[in-house]
Every structure is written in C-alpha cells, then in structure tokens.
Amino acid sequence: MPWSNQSGGGGPWGQRGGSGGGKSPWGSGPQDSGTPPDLEDILRRGQDRLKDFIPGGSFGGGKGILLLALAVVGVWLLTGFYTVRPNEIGINMLFGKYTGSSGEGLRYNWPYPIGQVRKPDVTRQERIEVGYVSGAGGRNRDMLEESLMLTGDENIIDIDFDVVWQVNPARAQDFVFNLQNPQGTIKAVAESVMREVIGRRTIQGILTTEQASVAQEVRQITQSSLDGYGAGVLINVVQLQAAQPPADVRQAFFDVNAAQQDAVRVQNEAETFASRTVPEARGEAARTVQQAEAYREQSVADASGQAARFSKVYEEYRKAPNIIRERIFLETMERVLGEVPKIVIDQNGQGVLPFLPLNELQRRAPATGSAATQPAQQGATR
Template identity: 55%
Template structure:
C-alpha cells in the first residue's frame, strides 16, 4: 500500500499517481493530475541555479525562496510607485484623484500621485475654445460654411422669425478646474445647449428691427451674462469669454420683402429728418417773431400807461387850478378847445346881427394871413 503523495523521499516507493489509480486507465480517463511535489522541487532547483552560493536542501532552500520572492515583490512595488510620476504642460492644470475623490491641484511641471488604480490624474487644457451655433465651418480649412437652420431660426418678441448665426468663445476656469472635470460629462455639448437657449431667450424679448440694425452689441453682452449665470448655477467651471454674432438676417424666403420694408423705413426716416430740419428752422423764427410782437406790445402798453398817467396828472393839475378859479379856468378850457378844433381848417364867420340885406359874412380867417405885419410894426395880438 502506498504512503500517499506527501511521503518523504527514501522511505519506500512513491505512487506516481497520488490521486489513486494506475498510470493507465482508472477513474480519470487515463489523465494524471499534476505532481505538486515535483513542481516544487523543480522550482527550488531553478532558484538554486539563479542564486549563486545557494545552500543545500531543506530549510535553506525555503529561506532563499522567500527572500527572492520578497525581493521581486519590492521591485514590483517600486516599479508601480514610479509610474505615479506625471508631467503637466504649461497650458494644463493637473487634478489629482485618490480612490476617485478630488485630492489637489498641481502646477505645470513634474509631479507625483498614487498610481492606478489608487490614484488618477486629469489634465484639462486651459485654452480658448469656440462653439458655433447655427453654422458649421469647414474642418479642413477650406473656408466653407454650412448653415444649420434648425439652430439658427429664432422667434422675436414681435412674432417675426430671424436667422441668427453666432459663435461662443469659452475656456476652463483656472480657479475651479475640478468643477469642469467632475460636474460635466460633455462640456462642448453643454456650452452649445446653454448658448442656444440664452440667445433664444434674449431674441424673444426684442423686436426684429433693433435686432437687424443697432442692438447687436447689447444682445451679445446679455447673452454672455445669461450664459455665465446659467453655467455658474451648474457648477460647470467654465468662463464665457465672448459671444460673437456673425450673421443676423431674415429667413431666405422673405428676405426680399424685408429689404423692401427696410428701404421704406429708410425713406420714412429720411422724410422725418427733413421735416425735423424744417421744424428746427421755422420754430426759432416763429419764436423770434412772437418775441418781437410781445416786446412791441409791451412797449405800446408802457407808452399808453405813461400817456394815461400824464393825462391824469395834467387833468389833476387842471382840476387844482379849476378849484382855485373856476370861471377863468372854464373860459381857458373853452378857448383851448376851440383853438384845437378850428386851428387846422378854413373858417367862415357869419355875423347874424346885420339887417336889411347887408352882407354879414366875414369871408376869410385867420386874420394873421389877411393882415400881414409891416416892417417896424407890431403883430396884432402882441403888445
């Protein structure tokens, strides 16, 4: 009877088939299982040949084998640790992970982190990138541009349709690159979706006329601010550097009608400018004429007030004299009035006291023209 597979050497014959059965036939279809003792022995022989000055059999071989295995393990660990060195380029930022969690940010240069699978390195590029919305440039650099109308057609606030092509310049935020790595799965697709949504919102709040003419800079600024606010809410770690509107036109189907409308509006503005110029010329003239009329009226008013005050003063002075000598004053007023009435006309005096057909007409007055003064004589009425 055999002593089994673990029988020491030199203590009887050893069964070449430790699992039972003869070398041919048996319960395993003629296949012998591996001899573990033989495998160990051959391994020790190889190790003895590799290590110079190896000892004899038994415990010496086992100790040497353990030392060799430990040495190989240390070499493997050292090689594994050496794979943890990595280089960060000047336009990159290193993001170290340990067991999948964010550990630290590293500057450009040579750095070290735990190798895979314990650690991992992400190196996002800090460079300006461009996202096009509404158009696609030729990737081969031939200068061709393909219009993507499902992205560029937008509805304005006055229910018109406008074709807007624009580009967005963005880059990774160097202060929070870990947000860019951990919070975004498809950065370019996210930026494009946010850009299209922001532009549609801004265009939807405006009428088409300012969009086609002079509101481009303001629209670009509003879209940039809205995109940055949205991405900050996502924690995307992205900076929107600029929004550039490249083409803003009506749809091709109605562009001719829009051009006619634009021409009519240009004529309207021209006529309004001409009317405003005429008004600017006529209004100051009218205001000047009105001012002159007002000044003349005020001067006439002052003159009439002054005359009235003079007449009142003269009347008061006459009244004072009249109160002192009523008869004399009354006679004087009568004579002055007669003089003022008859002073500038021809006069005929009829003497009603004559009788018997005598002529009672004094044909000519005033007497100062009928009686001319002689030299050396005194004029009538003067003494």
C-alpha cells in the same frame, strides 16, 4: 531548415565552421541524430540556469518568491511618477475619488489601478459655433434650427455667434468630473441664453446698436449658469458673427425699415419746422400785443391831455368868455390859413396891398445858401 545540424552550417545560434557545432541559447547544441530539439529539455535547462540567480539555488523557495514579488511591486510603484506640463493641472484620484491637484513638474500618485491622474489643458481656448458651421474658403453653412430666434416685438431674426471658452484653472476638477460632453453642454447653454436675451429686445435695436450689449449679457448669464452646474469652465468671449432677418423676408424687411426711416425723417423735419415757426409766431404775437398796449397807453394819455386842456380852457372861458372866444377864433384861423396862399386887398378901394412874404423868404434862404456853397466846394476840389 533553421534547426538543421549539418556540419557545414549552424542553427540560429550556431557558429559556422566550429568544431563543436552550433549551440542553443541554453548552452548545448542539438543532438547529432538530426532530429528537432526536445522542448522539455530546453525548458529544464533554462530552469537550471535561472536557479543560479536565485539565492539558495531553489526557485521554489519562499525567499525567492518574496524577492520576486518585491521586485514586481517596486516596478509597479515606480509607474506612479508622472510629469505635469506648464499648461496642465494634475487631477489626482485614489480609487476614483478626487484627492487633490498638482502643479507643473515631476509628481507622484498611486499607480493604476489604485490611483489615477487626469491632466486637462487649462490654457487652450476652444471655439464653439452656434447657428452655422464654418467651411473651407470662408463659406459657412447656416443651421436654421439653431440661428432662428424670436425677438421681443415678435419678429424673427437670424443670429450666428461664437463662444470661446477654456478650462477654469481654479476648478479643473469640476471640469473633469462634472462634464461628460463639454462642447455639447456649453453650446446648449449658450444657445438657450441667447434666445432668452433676444426675446427681451426689439429687432431694430439688435440689428443696429445693441449687438455689443447682447454679447456681453449672453456671456455673463452663460458663465453664471455653468458655474451653477459646477462645469469648471471660463467663458472668455461671446461674439456675434451675423445678425439679420431671415433670408425669405430679408428684402421686405429692408423695405419696411427704409419706410420707417423715411417716416422718422419727415417727422424730424416737421418738428424742426414747428420748433422754428412756433417761436416766431409767438414773438410776432407778443410784439403785436405790446404795440396794441402802447397804442392804448398813448391814446389814453392823449385823451387825458386833451380833456385836461379842455378843462383848463373852459375854466378860463368862464372867467372871460369874449376874450377866450376871440383867441380861439384867431388861433383856428391861423392854423387853417397858415399854409394857404393869400392875397390882401385894401378895403379903402386902393387895390391890392403889397406885403412882404417873410415866410417864403425864410424858406428860400436855406435853399439859396446851399446852392451857393456847391461851386465853392467844386473849386476847392479842383
């Protein structure tokens, strides 16, 4: 046994082979009777040894108790020192009430249970998934109760998005005291705000060009709501991961969307044709109107000239009717017979009267001259 007092061995504190046998930690070894040591004797001896360290030699004295109490209080006060890392902010409390914040370094606050220190991480960014749960290998599980939302034009859309947040360094005490479940609170607020924003927009805009504006608006409203709650967090990013129709009606929605795009395309083509044809028709109409106006002006001017000429002729006719009548007859015959081949017959019975056709000679002269110049030009080119 470990307490055996045989001469060949020692107890747990004994020395093998020593003349005095083994000794206990309190000074003397066990009795030679071979019986186990007396516990009361061991305690008495330990008490005697402890008295040697107490001034006055009496453990029960008032000064010893006071020194012991002061030592205990000193050790307790030393436990109030704590270290704040660069990514943390110390939130000091006294009897559970906030008393102030502390920056990085070695700091001090009243130790527990009078004082308490909370050190939230103000640089770590947390991500909350709304509408889906990410899995291994990029396979996500859709949470339809979170992702299905109603748009302003009464369509259903499936939206998955992320919210990235962190503790506000300027309001870290609000985060510590006002938020019991930060992840759940921020997720509930962001989902509610997303439903509000989607309910004010049409599905076509959300699926095409308005996703960035939707994310920005959701971030701003979520931040404003959490500030109103005194949450002490910063919403850094709201990012849409997917925005599409529900899986059950997705193909039908794409067919309707394609038909709408075809309708818009045909309408644009018709508007293009109209924008090209209408100006041409208007230009043609304006040209026809201008031609008619010009013809009218010309006809009126010709008629006015003819009337003025007839008036002049009539005035001259009144002065000398015979002369004017003869002149009109000659001018009319000249105009009628000018281009008609003529044969002149002598009235005295001598037969056909030869005459010199000056008009035909004048017409032939230019033709003959042009034919004569051609051989000369050909010889020159050779």
